[in-house]
Amino acid sequence: MKREDLRNIAIIAHVDHGKTTLVDAMLKQGGVFRANQDVPTCVMDSNDLERERGITILAKNTSAVYNDVKINIVDTPGHADFGGEVERVLKMINGVVLLVDAYEGPMPQTRFVLQKALEMNHRIIICINKIDKPGARCQEVLNEVYDLLIELNANDEQIDSPVIYCSGRAGTASYSQDQPGTDLKPLFETIIHHIAPPEGDEKGDLQVLISSIDYNDYVGRIAIGRIERGFMKQNMDVVVTNYHTEEKYRAKIGNIYQFSGLGKTTVESAMMGDIVCFSGIEKITIGETVCSPNRVEPIPFVKISEPTLQMSFSVNDSPFAGREGKFVTSRHLRARLEKELLKDVSLRVSEKSADEFIVSGRGEIHLSILIENMRREGYEFQVGTPQVINKIVDGVLCEPFEKLVVDVPTEYIGGVMENLGRRHGEMENMINMGSRTKLEYVIPARGLLGFRNDFMTLTRGEGIMSSVFDSYEPLKGTILRRSSGALVAWETGEAVTYGLYNAQERGQLFIEPGTPVYAGMIVGYSPKQEDIPVNVCKKKHVTNMRAAGSDEALTLETPRKLSLEECIEFLNADEMLEVTPKSLRLRKVILDHAERMRRLVRERNGN
Numbered sequence: 001m002k003r004e005d006l007r008n009i010a011i012i013a014h015v016d017h018g019k020t021t022l023v024d025a026m027l028k029q030g031g032v033f034r035a036n037q038d039v040p041t042c043v044m045d046s047n048d049l050e051r052e053r054g055i056t057i058l059a060k061n062t063s064a065v066y067n068d069v070k071i072n073i074v075d076t077p078g079h080a081d082f083g084g085e086v087e088r089v090l091k092m093i094n095g096v097v098l099l100v101d102a103y104e105g106p107m108p109q110t111r112f113v114l115q116k117a118l119e120m121n122h123r124i125i126i127c128i129n130k131i132d133k134p135g136a137r138c139q140e141v142l143n144e145v146y147d148l149l150i151e152l153n154a155n156d157e158q159i160d161s162p163v164i165y166c167s168g169r170a171g172t173a174s175y176s177q178d179q180p181g182t183d184l185k186p187l188f189e190t191i192i193h194h195i196a197p198p199e200g201d202e203k204g205d206l207q208v209l210i211s212s213i214d215y216n217d218y219v220g221r222i223a224i225g226r227i228e229r230g231f232m233k234q235n236m237d238v239v240v241t242n243y244h245t246e247e248k249y250r251a252k253i254g255n256i257y258q259f260s261g262l263g264k265t266t267v268e269s270a271m272m273g274d275i276v277c278f279s280g281i282e283k284i285t286i287g288e289t290v291c292s293p294n295r296v297e298p299i300p301f302v303k304i305s306e307p308t309l310q311m312s313f314s315v316n317d318s319p320f321a322g323r324e325g326k327f328v329t330s331r332h333l334r335a336r337l338e339k340e341l342l343k344d345v346s347l348r349v350s351e352k353s354a355d356e357f358i359v360s361g362r363g364e365i366h367l368s369i370l371i372e373n374m375r376r377e378g379y380e381f382q383v384g385t386p387q388v389i390n391k392i393v394d395g396v397l398c399e400p401f402e403k404l405v406v407d408v409p410t411e412y413i414g415g416v417m418e419n420l421g422r423r424h425g426e427m428e429n430m431i432n433m434g435s436r437t438k439l440e441y442v443i444p445a446r447g448l449l450g451f452r453n454d455f456m457t458l459t460r461g462e463g464i465m466s467s468v469f470d471s472y473e474p475l476k477g478t479i480l481r482r483s484s485g486a487l488v489a490w491e492t493g494e495a496v497t498y499g500l501y502n503a504q505e506r507g508q509l510f511i512e513p514g515t516p517v518y519a520g521m522i523v524g525y526s527p528k529q530e531d532i533p534v535n536v537c538k539k540k541h542v543t544n545m546r547a548a549g550s551d552e553a554l555t556l557e558t559p560r561k562l563s564l565e566e567c568i569e570f571l572n573a574d575e576m577l578e579v580t581p582k583s584l585r586l587r588k589v590i591l592d593h594a595e596r597m598r599r600l601v602r603e604r605n606g607n
C-alpha cells in the first residue's frame with residue numbers, strides 16, 4: 001500500500017548553503033504560520049548556539065501541508081562532525097532535496113551527504129539556491145552537480161533528477177533560471193510528483209527503526225523513527241531488537257507524538273509511513289528496531305561512526321577555581337556528561353580518575369559544542385589537549401585520516417601546500433576555478449589540529465576548508481603541534497598597562513589591562529618556539545625626579561581575543577583550558593615556573 005497523503009523528505013547541503021532559510025519559507029507557505037504572524041528567521045535553529053554560529057547542529061523534524069498532502073521535512077546538519085545525524089535521518093525519508101549554493105557550487109559536505117543518499121537509492125531533487133546572489137553562476141554549478149553525481153555512481157534516474165531554481169530568502173522557486181518565481185509552488189509540486197510516497201504493509205506487524213533519540217527530563221528518552229510496517233498505538237506491548245547483536249527485550253509504548261509544524265502533537269496511534277516520536281522505553285538507542293511480539297525482525301542499520309578525537313574533562317584546580325561557576329565538583333561534571341550520553345550516541349565517556357574524565361567525539365566542533373553548552377549552563381571545569389584515537393587494524397597501529405578540501409585564492413596556494421606538507425598531507429587533486437583554486441588532500445586527523453588558525457592566517461581569512469573522515473591508515477611520522485611558544489604570567493595579580501607594554505615586545509597578547517591573572521596562566525603567544533615568562537602585573541616605579549617625557553601615555557596593541565575553538569587549537573601537550581561561564585583561560589598544567597623548568601630538564605635528559 002502507498003500513502004499518497006504523505007511525503008518524507010530531507011534537505012541536505014553543505015553548511016551555509018541555505019537549508020534552514022528555505023525550510024522557513026516552506027513553513028510559511030505550507031500553512032504553519034498565520035499570515036500576520038511575526039516569525040524569526042531560521043526558526044528551525046532553535047538552539048542558541050545554532051543561531052549565533054549560523055549552523056545547524058541537530059537534525060530536526062517539521063512538517064508542512066500542500067494540497068492535502070503532509071510533507072515531513074528533516075533539516076539536516078551540514079558540518080562533518082555531525083555527519084552521524086545525517087546518516088541516521090536518511091533512513092527515515094524517501095527522497096532528498098539537494099540544495100547547492102548558486103555561487104559556491106558543490107562543497108565537501110555536499111559530497112558526503114549526497115553519497116549517503118545515493119547509496120540508499122533515494123530520489124533526488126536538485127535545487128540551485130541563492131540565484132539572486134551577486135556572482136551566481138547557475139549553469140556552471142548545475143554542471144558541477146552533474147559531474148558529482150556521475151563521480152558518485154548515481155543511476156540514470158538520479159542523474160535525470162528535476163532541477164528547481166530557488167531563492168530561500170525571497171521564498172520563490174521556478175523551473176528556469178531566466179524566469180523568477182513568485183512562490184515555492186514549483187518546489188512543492190516537484191516534491192509531490194517526484195518523491196515516492198511511503199510504501200509498506202499497513203496491516204502487518206509493527207516494525208520501526210529508531211533513527212534518532214531525544215531526551216526529556218519528565219519522560220526520559222524519546223525515540224524517533226519511521227514506521228516501516230503495521231501500526232503503533234499507546235500502551236502497546238513490543239519487543240526491542242538489534243541487527244548487530246542477539247539482544248532482545250520486552251517493553252511498552254508510552255506516549256506517541258507526530259510532528260506538526262514546529263511542534264509535536266500527541267496522537268493515540270500512527271500507521272505505516274508516519275515519522276513518530278514515542279516515550280516509555282528507557283534504554284532504547286539508535287539503530288534498534290521496535291517490533292510486534294508476533295514478528296521480531298531487526299532492520300539492517302549502519303553502525304554509529306566511532307569517535308576519532310578525545311579530550312580530558314577535569315575539575316578546575318586553578319587559583320581562580322569556584323569564582324564564576326555554579327557547578328564545579330566532579331559529581332556535577334559526571335552527572336552532566338552522563339546526561340549528554342543519553343541523547344548523543346556519537347559520544348563516549350570514560351572515567352580516568354575521581355576528578356578526570358576522558359570524553360571522545362567525532363571532531364573538534366563536536367566536542368567544542370558540548371563544552372560551550374556546559375559553560376552556558378553554569379559549569380566550570382578544565383579541558384586538556386585534543387588527542388586523536390588510534391586503533392589496531394590487522395595487527396598494525398593505525399590513525400584516523402581525513403579527506404580535506406580547501407578553497408583558496410590562487411596567490412596563497414604555495415603557503416597552504418607547504419603547511420599541509422609539513423603535516424603529512426598528500427594532495428590528490430587540484431582544480432582551478434578562475435581566481436581561486438580547490439585542493440583535495442588526505443591527511444592524518446592530528447595534522448588538522450591547530451591547522452585552522454594557520455590556514456586563516458595564510459589565506460588572509462579568505463580560505464574555505466572542510467574535512468570528513470576518510471579511513472584508518474598506518475601511523476605517520478611526527479607532526480609538530482604548534483610552532484609558536486607561549487607568554488606565561490610570572491605572578492598572580494591584575495594586569496596593568498606598564499607590564500603589558502613591556503610584555504607585548506615579546507609577542508602577541510591575549511589580555512588587556514585590568515584582567516586578573518595567576519602565575520602559570522598563558523597571556524599571549526611568542527613567535528619563538530620556547531615559552532617566555534612575562535610579568536604583566538609589573539607597575540612603573542614612581543620617583544621624585546621625572547624626566548620631561550616620562551608621563552607620556554603608553555600605547556598598547558589590541559589584544560587578540562581567542563574563541564573557544566581557537567583556544568582548543570592553541571593548546572600544547574603541557575597546557576590546559578580553564579572553562580567558566582564568564583571566562584576562557586589558557587594555562588600550563590604545571591603552574592609553578594621552577595617546577596616546569598625542572599620537568600623540562602628531566603624530559604630533555606630522557607628521565
